[in-house]
């Protein structure tokens with residue numbers, strides 16, 4: 001059987017590790033997986049990236065590399081997030097065409113959807129309005145990946161597709177208090193509140209709603225997309241709609257996992273961001289009606305356990 005060589009850009013991050021954990025139970029003998037980090041090459045640099053294609057000769061690419069920032073930084077950094085992500089995506093996808101990669105799966109995000117829209121969101125609504133102003137640089141760069149997937153398919157017959165995950169969390173996340181996403185931020189804050197016997201501070205009102213997906217579940221689904229999903233059009237990968245929770249509910253699950261019983265304070269000077277981004281997974285369910293997501297409580301407990309054990313070395 002011919003060997004499939006799968007090169008994963010951004011393989012050292014949260015989602016890359018989710019795929020690596022998922023592969024522990026689902027390895028195929030004819031598949032060779034290569035997980036890249038920025039140390040292998042700066043993907044904005046076409047010549048440096050070309051050397052990776054020469055070295056590994058990938059038949060398939062999972063394109064995860066991106067620069068991501070949390071809400072507070074997005075507003076200051078829209079220009080940087082737009083430019084850097086467009087540069088990376090342009091180099092990676094065009095080299096995939098040049099080196100005749102058979103299939104590419106890129107990672108978008110539910111924040112690309114229009115801010116003013118009816119819920120639940122589905123894959124057909126991406127271009128029906130502007131994304132939320134807090135992260136339009138990042139969001140428009142991500143939308144352009146879908147545009148590129150279609151034009152490369154129309155013009156060159158490339159099989160480039162994409163997935164649209166909701167908020168992700170799990171081991172190897174960025175647990176920075178200022179630059180991380182909400183779940184790793186809450187986990188780090190709960191760790192410190194418990195350790196130092198301090199109040200636990202939630203940014204904003206805690207009322208916004210979010211769907212979360214455990215990085216290991218996302219890893220399993222991305223592997224399925226790579227092997228089986230036939231479309232160019234994107235597919236939403238998110239928890240079931242009924243499992244959408246408020247930031248306050250997420251906080252309760254995190255502090256329970258730590259056994260923290262102290263005071264909880266809301267810092268309402270901090271932005272709430274988008275109120276909700278509820279996404280429908282009807283398309284995913286059409287393909288995989290029986291896929292079982294890890295219950296959020298269990299996924300949070302496993303992530304908290306990982307963070308405690310890896311506190312010294314975790315990205316924070």
Ligand code: NAP
Nearest residue numbers: 010011012013014015037038042043064065066107109168
């Ligand atoms: P992450 O943990 O921040 O990892 C980012 C990865 O990209 C790292 O491997 C990083 O390498 C690499 N990278 C960044 N800039 C690079 C450059 N110029 N050249 C080469 N590599 C570069 O990200 P993640 O959370 O796993 O996200 C993976 C994908 O999912 C991204 O496309 C993101 O937009 C999307 N996504 C994430 C979320 C979320 O909640 N986290 C939600 C929806 C969608 P180093 O490790 O060497 O820095």
Ligand code: GDP
Nearest residue numbers: 070071180181182185202203204208271272273
């Ligand atoms: P988003 O889903 O793209 O908006 O990004 P986030 O993952 O950063 O989630 C933002 C939501 O979580 C907002 O409603 C924030 O006010 C709220 N939040 C509460 N505490 C924190 C925290 O410690 N870090 C972050 N990033 N968000 C927090």
